[in-house]
Amino acid sequence: MTSPFAIVGFDLDGTLLDTSGDLAAAVNHALAGAGRPALTTGQVTTMIGGGAKHMLAQALDATGGCDESEFRGHYKALLGYYGNHLAVHTRPYPGAIAAVEALRASGTRVGVVTNKFEGFATRLLDALGLAPLFDVVIGGDTMGPGRSKPAPDGVLALVERLGGGRAAFVGDSIYDIQAGKAAGLPTVAVSFGFLLQPVGTLGADAVIDHFDQLSPVLARLSATWSAGGAPA
Ligand SMILES: O=C(O)COP(=O)(O)O
Numbered sequence: 282m283t284s285p286f287a288i289v290g291f292d293l294d295g296t297l298l299d300t301s302g303d304l305a306a307a308v309n310h311a312l313a314g315a316g317r318p319a320l321t322t323g324q325v326t327t328m329i330g331g332g333a334k335h336m337l338a339q340a341l342d343a344t345g346g347c348d349e350s351e352f353r354g355h356y357k358a359l360l361g362y363y364g365n366h367l368a369v370h371t372r373p374y375p376g377a378i379a380a381v382e383a384l385r386a387s388g389t390r391v392g393v394v395t396n397k398f399e400g401f402a403t404r405l406l407d408a409l410g411l412a413p414l415f416d417v418v419i420g421g422d423t424m425g426p427g428r429s430k431p432a433p434d435g436v437l438a439l440v441e442r443l444g445g446g447r448a449a450f451v452g453d454s455i456y457d458i459q460a461g462k463a464a465g466l467p468t469v470a471v472s473f474g475f476l477l478q479p480v481g482t483l484g485a486d487a488v489i490d491h492f493d494q495l496s497p498v499l500a501r502l503s504a505t506w507s508a509g510g511a512p513a
C-alpha cells in the first residue's frame with residue numbers, strides 16, 4: 282500500500298507507550314523522600330503530559346504543597362530514580378508497534394515528539410528494542426526552554442528533519458493536539474492514553490480507540506486535507 286502521508290509523528294507517553302507505572306513509581310520515590318503518602322498510578326496518570334517537572338509539581342500540590350526551595354531536591358530524586366527504572370513496567374499499547382511497522386513498510390518516515398527529556402525518550406526506546414523504528418526523536422528539552430508542546434516547534438522540526446512533505450501527528454493530550462494544529466498538521470487523538478479531558482473535546486481531526494484504526498483513519502484524513510496542510 283502506498284503511504285497517505287510522507288511523515289507521521291507520534292507522541293510517546295500515553296500514545297505509543299504506557300509509561301504510567303514507571304512514572305508513578307518515580308513520583309512516589311520523590312514523594313517518599315518528601316515524607317508524603319504515595320499516589321495511585323491512576324492519580325499520577327492525570328498529571329502526565331507536560332513533562333516531569335509539571336508532573337512532580339502537581340503530585341506535591343496534591344499531597345500538601347511544597348516550598349520553592351525544596352522542589353529542586355525532590356525533582357532531582359524523581360529524575361534520578363526514573364533514569365534508572367525507565368522500562369520496568371512500560372510497554373507499548375496494543376497494536377502500536379505493528380502500526381508503526383506498517384507505516385514504515387509503506388514508505389512513511391516516522392518520528393517521536395515527546396515532552397519527556399530527549400535522553401530519557403531515546404534510552405527508553407532503546408531499552409524496549411524500539412529505537413530502530415523511529416528516524417528522529419525530539420524531547421521536551423530538544424528545542425530549548427519554552428518550546429516544548431503545546432508549542433509547534435518540535436513538530437515542525439520533526440517534519441523538517443525527516444525531509445519535509447505531507448505529515449500528520451498522533452497524540453493523547455491537549456498538548457499534542459495543540460502542537461500539531463499549530464504546526465498546520467492534521468491530528469489524531471488516541472482515546473486510551475493519559476487523558477486529562479474527554480477525548481472528544483481535544484479538537485483532534487480524528488480519534489482512534491485502537492492502533493488497528495490508524496491506517497484507515499490516516500487514509501481518510503489524507504483524502505480530506507490539501508497538500509498544503511489545510512483542510513481541503
Ligand atoms: O513526560 C511527559 O509528561 C509527557 O510525555 P509525552 O509528551 O510523551 O506525553
Ligand SMILES: [Mg+2]
Nearest residue numbers: 292294295453
Ligand atoms: Mg502523551
